[in-house]
Amino acid sequence: MSGAYHAHMDGIGWAASAMNAARVRLDTATENLANGSTDGFRKTDVRGFLTARGVAMERSRSAAQGPLRRTGRPFDLAIIGSGEFRVRGSDGRAVSTRNGAFTRDRFSRLVDDAGRVLLGNRGPVRVPDGARIEENGSVTRNGIVLERIALPAGSSVRSGFLESSNVDAIGEMIDVLTAQRSFESAQKVLSAIDQTRERASTQVAQLK
C-alpha cells in the first residue's frame, strides 16, 4: 500500500473518505429499501475498495432476476433474462422499464398505471381480442404474428406474471447498520486524530 499512498492523504483524509463511503452505502441501501415494492426494480450494488485517496465506493446496477409473481392478469408481463420494455408517455418521451404491469385500453393498446403505452417494433403494441403474447415477445392471433415486443436473444416474456423487485430487505438492513457503524467508527478515529493534534498544538508550547 505504501507505494500507492497519496502525498495529501493523512489520517483525517482517510477517516473522512471512510465516512463518505459509509454515506454512499446508506444512500444506496435506503434507495434499494424504498423500492422493495417496485415491480421490475433492479437494486444498486455497492462495493468498497481502497485507492490512493482513501476508501472509494463503486455503484453498479444489479442484473439479478427478480422473483416472478403470479397475478393472473393477462397483460401483466414479466421478462425472464435481460431486456426492458419501451414505454411512451403522453409527453412523447420513451423510457425503458422492466415493470410490465399493463392494462389493455379500449384501443387494444397496453398501457401502464402511469398511462404510458408499450411500444413494439412499430409503435404502440396492440393486442386485439383473441390475440396472445407469446414467450418470444410476439403478439399472435391464429398463428399469425401481428407485431413484436423487442427482446434480446435468449430472453423471454411471461404473461400473467410480474417480476418483483430484486431487493433483499435483510441484506439492505444489514447495509444500513454497517453504514451507520462504520460512520461512527470513522468519526471516532477522526476525533481522536483531531484531539491529538489539538494537544500537540496547545501542550507542546507548555513544555518546560
Place this chain on the structure above:
Amino acid sequence: MNKALYAAASGMAAQQQNLEIISENLSNADVAGFKGAAATFDDVAAPGGTSLGTASIGTHTVFTQGKLMHSGGPFDLAIDGPGFFAVVDERGRHAYTRSGEFSRSADGTLRTPQGWRLQGVRIPDNALSATVADDGTVTVRTAKGTSVCGRIRLTEFAAPEFLRSDGGTLFFATRASGKPRSVEPGSPGGPAVKFGMLEKSNVTIIEAMMQILAAQRAYEANAKGVQAADEMMRIADNLQRG
C-alpha cells in the same frame, strides 16, 4: 444522508399507501363479486441514473375471476368468465356489477342489496320457483307449468380496468372503458351465468394477510433507514462543533 432520509421516507410513504390498498381489499374479502386493487410503484430516478426513492404511479382494479361457490339465495347468480350484470337504479343510472346477490322485489324484478334492478327479467307473481340457465334464460314454474320469462344478458367492455368503481361492487362506464357491449352468455368459450352460485371476492384473506405482513416489515425497514440517516446527521453535526 439527506438523500438517504428522503429515499427512506418515500419508501415509508409507499408502504403506507400499499397498506391502505391491501386493507381495503381485505375488508372486502367476504363481499361477493368484489375485485381487489393493486398499486404500481416506480423508482424516482434523478438525471444520471441514481434513484431518489420510490413513488406510486397509480392503481388498477384486478379483474381476475373469483372462485364460484354454491350459495343459498333463490336468485343468486354468478358469472363464469368476463362480463358484468347490467343494473339500473330508480333515476335511470346504469351500473355494472359482478355481484349476483339478487333478490326478488315486490314488482317481480331482481334487485341488488342496494336496490339496483337487474335488466331483462321480471318474475311473474304466480311463479312458484325460477331457474336460470347458463345462457341466461330465466324459466319459471307456475301452477300451470313452466315458461320462459326473460333472458339475462351480460355486458362487456373493451377495457374493463378503466371502469369507475364506487368502492364496492358497482362499476360505471367511462370514456376510457369504452362503450358497454351486450353479450349473450352461454356461447362456447364465452361467459356463462351460473344459477345458485356466487362469485367470491378475488381477494383471498391469506394472500392479503401475507401482503400486509410484508408491507409492515418493509415499512419498518424504511423507518430504520430514516433513523440511521438521522443518527449519522447528528454525528456529522457534532463533528463540526468539534
